[in-house]
Amino acid sequence: DAGITQSPRHKVTETGTPVTLRCHQTENHRYMYWYRQDPGHGLRLIHYSYGVKDTDKGEVSDGYSVSRSKTEDFLLTLESATSSQTSVYFCAISESTENEKLFFGSGTQLSVL
Amino acid sequence: AQKVTQAQTEISVVEKEDVTLDCVYETRDTTYYLFWYKQPPSGELVFLIRRNSFDEQNEISGRYSWNFQKSTSSFNFTITASQVVDSAVYFCALRWNTGFQKLVFGTGTRLLVSP
Numbered sequence: 001d002a003g004i005t006q007s008p009r010h011k012v013t014e015t016g017t018p019v020t021l022r023c024h025q026t027e028n029h030r031y032m033y034w035y036r037q038d039p040g041h042g043l044r045l046i047h048y049s050y051g052v053k054d055t056d057k058g059e060v061s062d063g064y065s066v067s068r069s070k071t072e073d074f075l076l077t078l079e080s081a082t083s084s085q086t087s088v089y090f091c092a093i094s095e096s097t098e099n100e101k102l103f104f105g106s107g108t109q110l111s112v113l
Numbered sequence: 114a115q116k117v118t119q120a121q122t123e124i125s126v127v128e129k130e131d132v133t134l135d136c137v138y139e140t141r142d143t144t145y146y147l148f149w150y151k152q153p154p155s156g157e158l159v160f161l162i163r164r165n166s167f168d169e170q171n172e173i174s175g176r177y178s179w180n181f182q183k184s185t186s187s188f189n190f191t192i193t194a195s196q197v198v199d200s201a202v203y204f205c206a207l208r209w210n211t212g213f214q215k216l217v218f219g220t221g222t223r224l225l226v227s228p
Contacts, residue, residue, distance in 0.1 A: 042117075042204060042218035043158075090158065101148065102216070104158040 003027055004105040006091050012111045019078040021108050023091030025071075031094045032074040033102065034058075034066065036087040043090065049074055081112040115140050117207050119219035126195050127227055134190045134222045136205030142166075147181065147188045148206040148216065158204065164188065195226045 003026030013019050023032060034046040035058075045058030047066040055066050063085060065077045078085055088109050092102040116139040126132045138147065149161040162172065164181050172179050176193045192199055202223045206216040 040220055042119075042220040043216075044218070045216070088156070092158075101160040101163055102158075103160070104150075106155070106157045 004091060004093060004103060006089075006105040006108050008108060009106065010109045012113065013081055014113055015082060016080050019081050019110065019112075021076040021089055021091075021110070023074045023076070023105060025074075025091075025093050027093060027095075027103070028071060029093040029095050029103075030071070031096070032068065033092040033094075034064075034074070034076045035090045035092060036060065037090060037107070038087050046076065046089075078110075078112075081110075083112050086110060086112045115142075115207055115209050115217050117205050117217055117219035119203075119205055119222050121222045122220075123223040123225065125225045125227065128196060129194050131191060131193050132195050132224065132226075134192075134203050134205075134224065136188045136190065136219060138186050138188065138205070138207045140207060140209045142209040144209075146208045148208070149179070149188075149190050150204045150206060150218075152202040152204065152221070154201070161190075161203075192224075195224075197226050197228055200224055200226045 005024045007022045031050055033048040035043040037043050044060045046060055046064050047055055047058055049055045049068040052068055067075045088107045090107050091105040094100045094102050118137045145166045147164045150158045151161055152158045162179055169181050178191045180189045202221045204221045205219040208216050
């Protein structure tokens, strides 16, 4: 199994508060991704990273920011959480930009009340 | 536009039945990659298979088989003699060549296999 750890696994927060989710990998893979999973939408890409301090937006990036100061850590921040950001968040990693498969973490269930 | 459609929201079968999960994709690229991922009740997505657009040969892996047909833009997944452990949500995904390593996922098909 790929060494990907997401923390926390579950979080309940209130609207308007900042939230940071962490993804930690031990595989030394260059590429890291944040997805959200919602009923009826499958998985949608929020942000991705192609190296330390190199990040870019995915298809649903509004309201989210990311940072990657070390190869192994990729942080997802909700600056001011909204109820529409209630979702399951998955971190994924891949070794290259080719047609590589993704390895996923176990997910973080976030509820914004 | 790149798109993946999994029209079957949920399928229920009894153990040992064969079941086919449908996946239809849309892309204008001639080079693209198709994937299937399994999400068991534990939640973590697990890679099952990757095919590129130049390889239409069907693949079999144990009880799993995949049928790739460019003529119908489909990449269907069949489980033979289903087992309770096959119960999961299955996602089909598409990566096209002009994009960074970004996958577009279908909405998933929930498979329930009862004993």
